[in-house]
Amino acid sequence: MSRERNPATQPGAPALSGPRISRRILAAWLPWWPSERLARHRPEARSRPFVTVAEHNGLLIVDAANPRATRAGLTPGMPLADGRAIVPDVIVRPADPAADALALERLARWADRFTPRVMPDGTDTLFLDIAGCTRIFGGEEALTASLRSALEGFGLTVRLALADTPGAAWALTRYGAENPAVAPSGAGPDGLKRALSRLPVAALRLGSDVAEALVSFGLDRICTLFAIEPVELIRRFGTEPVRRLDQALGRIDEPITPLRPLPPREAHRAFAEPISTAADIRAAVDGLLDDLCGEMGRAGEGARRLYLVCHRVEGDRRTLTVGTSRPLRRKKPLMGLFAEKLDQVEPGFGIDEIVLAADIVETIDELQTDWSGETPGGYRAADEEELANLLDRLGNRFGFGRIGRPVPRESWLPERAAVREGLLGSGSGVRPGSGPHPGSAAQPKPAAHPAVPASWPEDRRRPLRLLSPPEPVEAVNLEPGGSPFGFRYRGRFRQLRAVEGPERLECEWWREDAPRRDYYLAEDEAGCRYWIYRAGTQDPGTTPRPRWFLHGVFA
Amino acid sequence: MATLPKTKRDAADALRRTIRGIEEAASPEQPRLPLGVSRIDRALPGGGLRLGCIHEVAGDEAATGFCAALLTLALAAGAPGGKILWLARGDDLYAPGLVRYGIEAGQLLVVSGLRRQEDMLWAMEEALRCRAVRGVVAEMGGVAGGGGVGPAAGRRLMLAAEGTGVLGLVLSRRDGERRRGGGGVQVAVSRWRVTGVPGGHGGSDGPETRWRVELRRCRGGRPAEWIVGWGDEGWKAVPPSDAASGPGMRRAG
Numbered sequence: 001m002s003r004e005r006n007p008a009t010q011p012g013a014p015a016l017s018g019p020r021i022s023r024r025i026l027a028a029w030l031p032w033w034p035s036e037r038l039a040r041h042r043p044e045a046r047s048r049p050f051v052t053v054a055e056h057n058g059l060l061i062v063d064a065a066n067p068r069a070t071r072a073g074l075t076p077g078m079p080l081a082d083g084r085a086i087v088p089d090v091i092v093r094p095a096d097p098a099a100d101a102l103a104l105e106r107l108a109r110w111a112d113r114f115t116p117r118v119m120p121d122g123t124d125t126l127f128l129d130i131a132g133c134t135r136i137f138g139g140e141e142a143l144t145a146s147l148r149s150a151l152e153g154f155g156l157t158v159r160l161a162l163a164d165t166p167g168a169a170w171a172l173t174r175y176g177a178e179n180p181a182v183a184p185s186g187a188g189p190d191g192l193k194r195a196l197s198r199l200p201v202a203a204l205r206l207g208s209d210v211a212e213a214l215v216s217f218g219l220d221r222i223c224t225l226f227a228i229e230p231v232e233l234i235r236r237f238g239t240e241p242v243r244r245l246d247q248a249l250g251r252i253d254e255p256i257t258p259l260r261p262l263p264p265r266e267a268h269r270a271f272a273e274p275i276s277t278a279a280d281i282r283a284a285v286d287g288l289l290d291d292l293c294g295e296m297g298r299a300g301e302g303a304r305r306l307y308l309v310c311h312r313v314e315g316d317r318r319t320l321t322v323g324t325s326r327p328l329r330r331k332k333p334l335m336g337l338f339a340e341k342l343d344q345v346e347p348g349f350g351i352d353e354i355v356l357a358a359d360i361v362e363t364i365d366e367l368q369t370d371w372s373g374e375t376p377g378g379y380r381a382a383d384e385e386e387l388a389n390l391l392d393r394l395g396n397r398f399g400f401g402r403i404g405r406p407v408p409r410e411s412w413l414p415e416r417a418a419v420r421e422g423l424l425g426s427g428s429g430v431r432p433g434s435g436p437h438p439g440s441a442a443q444p445k446p447a448a449h450p451a452v453p454a455s456w457p458e459d460r461r462r463p464l465r466l467l468s469p470p471e472p473v474e475a476v477n478l479e480p481g482g483s484p485f486g487f488r489y490r491g492r493f494r495q496l497r498a499v500e501g502p503e504r505l506e507c508e509w510w511r512e513d514a515p516r517r518d519y520y521l522a523e524d525e526a527g528c529r530y531w532i533y534r535a536g537t538q539d540p541g542t543t544p545r546p547r548w549f550l551h552g553v554f555a
Numbered sequence: 556m557a558t559l560p561k562t563k564r565d566a567a568d569a570l571r572r573t574i575r576g577i578e579e580a581a582s583p584e585q586p587r588l589p590l591g592v593s594r595i596d597r598a599l600p601g602g603g604l605r606l607g608c609i610h611e612v613a614g615d616e617a618a619t620g621f622c623a624a625l626l627t628l629a630l631a632a633g634a635p636g637g638k639i640l641w642l643a644r645g646d647d648l649y650a651p652g653l654v655r656y657g658i659e660a661g662q663l664l665v666v667s668g669l670r671r672q673e674d675m676l677w678a679m680e681e682a683l684r685c686r687a688v689r690g691v692v693a694e695m696g697g698v699a700g701g702g703g704v705g706p707a708a709g710r711r712l713m714l715a716a717e718g719t720g721v722l723g724l725v726l727s728r729r730d731g732e733r734r735r736g737g738g739g740v741q742v743a744v745s746r747w748r749v750t751g752v753p754g755g756h757g758g759s760d761g762p763e764t765r766w767r768v769e770l771r772r773c774r775g776g777r778p779a780e781w782i783v784g785w786g787d788e789g790w791k792a793v794p795p796s797d798a799a800s801g802p803g804m805r806r807a808g
Contacts, residue, residue: 387638387687394666394678403666406650418650420665455660456651464619466649497753527751527765528615552649555620555656555751555764555785 024185025256026128026144027169028111028151029159033124034064034100036156038093046155049087052095053080063095067157097123108259113311113353114147116266117258125173127166129256136270144180154315166256167248168192171203171222189249196248197223204244210237263357265303267291274313274350281310281345281354285338288356289331296361302327303358308338310345311353318345323400324392325423327362333389337396391423408456412505413514414551415468417456460503461521463531463552470549473532483520487532489550494524502534521554529554575600575775585720588628592783594792595768600775604745606632607720609712611743613727614750617766619648620656621749622692622724624790627657629690629722637689640682642675643667644694644728656785669694676708683715683723690722695740709742745773752782765793 030036034052039045049069053060060080069090074083083090100123108120114137117129130143137143144160151158160180161172164187172181172195183195196203199222202211214237219225222245225233230242246252267288275281285308296302307321322337345351395403404420411417456462475487483502486495501520515536523529531552587603589596596602604610604625612618612625626639639662641648646667650660669675675693682691695704704712704725716723725740740746748771754763764785771778782793 383634383636383687386685390640390681390685390688391664393681397677398666398669398674402668403664405664406660408651408660414649414651456654458654460651461655462651463649464616464623464652465647466652467647523754525753527617527753527767529751529764552652553616554652555617555623555766 022131023129023164024131025163025166025169026130026147027161027166027173028126028147029173030124030156031159032066032157033104034095035066037100037103039066040155045091048089048091049074050091051083052093054095105259110315113355114143117256119256119258125170127256148180163195164192165248165250166254167205167244168196170205171196171199171248175199175203189251192249193226197221201225204241204248206240206244210240213237214241263359264361265292265295265358266355267295268353268355270353274352276347276350278342281342281347281351284354285342285356286335288354289334292356292358293329293331296329296358300363301361302329302364304360304362306334306356306358309355310351312347313349313352320344322396325395326388327364329364333392337392340393340397395423411508413507414462414466463554466552467550470551473548473550475532475548484522484532484548487548496522497525498523571775588632588722590628592790592792594781598770598776598779599773606722607716608744609709609716609723609725609740609742611725611727611740611746613748617751618726618728618749620764620785621747621766621768622726623653623656623658625722625724626690626692630662633689638687639663640688640691641665642669642678642691642693644669676704679723680711680715683712683721684719686719688721690724692724692726695725695727704740706741709740713742746771
């Protein structure tokens with residue numbers, strides 16, 4: 001491969017996969033991951049030989065070993081019986097690859113304090129794209145050192161490498177001379193070639209069979225591959241060596257897929273001394289909101305949902321989420337929403353980093369007011385703002401699903417004539433200030449829709465409380481199909497002194513299973529007013545007796 | 556009170572007026588909300604219900620209607636665009652029924668499922684602090700976590716309402732009988748009990764809505780009782796002679 005190829009014209013590569021300009025990959029290889037993970041809360045597993053075993057064809061095979069066991073000669077792939085012969089007092093645990101992978105993912109989530117772009121790779125590696133994140137930590141070197149000390153603090157052995165591609169960083173963690181190994185930044189494929197040339201071909205993340213095949217042909221160092229035409233390599237060894245080489249040199253893009261989608265706006269703060277008092281946490285959130293609100297202000301955006309992630313010294317985290325009914329970037333109300341919840345953060349031994357992120361943001365249309373603070377419609381912007389703040393506080397405490405405005409719906413069925421319109425759903429469509437009248441944002445959205453009535457008809461008397469579902473009652477009527485004389489409800493007979501009705505309500509034709517209802521407004525001797533109905537018609541000849549229900553109560 | 560001789564009663568009235576003056580000088584004067592029924596308004600100090608404080612309404616479903624009627628008045632008294640916040644215990648409030656009492660769709664916001672007393676108090680205090688809200692109803696009766704609103708919690712509510720002039724109503728449903736001691740809202744400026752009574756003969760509109768409205772306690776006022784009818788044009792006091800009219804069974808359909 002003596003000539004340089006243009007990656008965009010390369011047949012195997014997607015058209016848009018040119019090397020990205022700013023990427024800096026920090027790879028962390030945890031060579032003893034399964035054993036050190038299990039040893040975290042078992043001190044004896046660190047000081048004594050320790051292996052995990054998996055069953056293969058009825059034979060227990062060593063799956064992973066800790067450094068002590070390895071030094072004693074217990075290596076992965078060895079039958080446990082042989083291992084016991086070498087080290088009789090070895091501690092044995094069953095291998096659990098699923099738990100290993102899960103823990104690695106958790107570790108990757110923990111590592112998103114350094115950069116949001118973290119990806120676990122394989123069974124024992126983390127890739128962190130730290131481009132643009134180094135300044136907060138005082139540079140690349142300091143970030144690497146801080147990741148290393150944190151991981152070593154967890155009792156993990158780690159080998160770190162920095163390079164412009166994941167492939168090169170991976171190679172350097174395994175075969176680099178130093179720890180951390182650093183490939184120069186921004187050097188392009190040529191610089192990476194120099195950094196990798198002396199490493200064995202296995203450093204290219206090749207399958208062991210391919211690597212062995214290459215070595216058997218005398219191609220043992222990466223530099224030996226540079227001299228061979230890719231076509232030849234592909235013909236003899238398949239596409240893998242060429243693809244891996246191109247990935248390592250950055251000729252084909254290899255994306256880092258973050259575990260969680262990147263929030264549009266984020267601010268974070270790391271503490272040299274972990275904080276744990278409520279006042280400190282509050283002050284930190286206050287500062288973070290300053291940053292975030294400033295950022296959103298410059299972008300003309302507001303947050304609809306924010307979360308606050310408190311990384312604890314123990315290595316886990318506490319997350320608080322708040323939602324807002326409209327895009328918001330004013331610090332005071334946002335602080336108010338978090339203040340309600342900050343006591344849920346248990347600092348434990350302390351919090352060493354806090355990340356505040358807005359993961360749903362929307363553009364804010366500023367409401368125009370003149371110097372008097374009022375809009376031409378006589379409508380006070382401050383009122384709208386205050387109401388929205390109130391609803392946000394209520395929503396964050398009780399859940400937005402429990403707050404709503406009842407709005408009319410075109411239906412004859414009483415239980416369907418009013419629906420609860422939530423606050424969150426309407427936010428994206430109607431925003432304060434976007435309508436002709438600023439106040440219209442506070443009105444129910446269907447009001448703008450011609451088919452839906454603005455309110456319920458005033459001429460039909462409807463109860464103040466609607467029982468859902470309607471409660472069956474035993475009604476007595478003098479003549480079939482006539483109005484009731486009294487009814488028994490909850491064990492008491494209520495004699496009716498005045499009855500108005502019936503008001504016949506029929507279901508929509510597409511709900512044919514539901515019978516028609518005859519509603520009566522009935523007042524008993526005590527002055528209680530009920531809304532009762534008879535389901536179905538009652539003809540003198542029909543045998544099934546109509547059923548009566550109490551559906552509501554009037555004032 | 557009626558047993559006192561006339562001179563003593565006058566003296567007591569004078570004292571009461573003095574105390575009221577001192578009390579009102581201490582707390583900022585709040586506007587009054589006339590109920591529009593002259594008999595009731597006459598009994599209320601200042602000619603109406605004081606805004607910016609808490610009133611308690613107990614009783615059966617009629618109390619819900621009474622609250623709705625008061626809220627409509629509060630909406631009309633404030634600037635346009637105001638809202639009503641209904642803090643509901645369950646989910647049975649039926650908005651179409653409120654239209655008859657003057658609350659339109661779009662003016663009402665409901666928070667439902669507030670079953671714990673502390674949640675209810677918290678929500679009410681928050682709502683009372685909001686200037687865009689004209690009135691708040693908290694369905695307190697039967698809420699888990701304590702009977703009634705204690706002095707400390709009540710004081711917080713009062714302070715919140717005082718700053719904004721929002722009408723705060725504590726609706727005690729299922730609390731038909733007056734509880735002795737701890738029940739109720741101790742800071743309430745007025746305590747009402749509203750129950751349904753059999754209506755008159757009724758017009759074309761079915762059984763007339765008729766309530767017995769009892770003013771059981773009122774700061775600076777005297778307990779009293781009225782029969783009030785609610786019709787298409789709002790409410791009106793029913794003369795005692797008419798209220799006592801015998802049951803008229805009206806059948807239709």
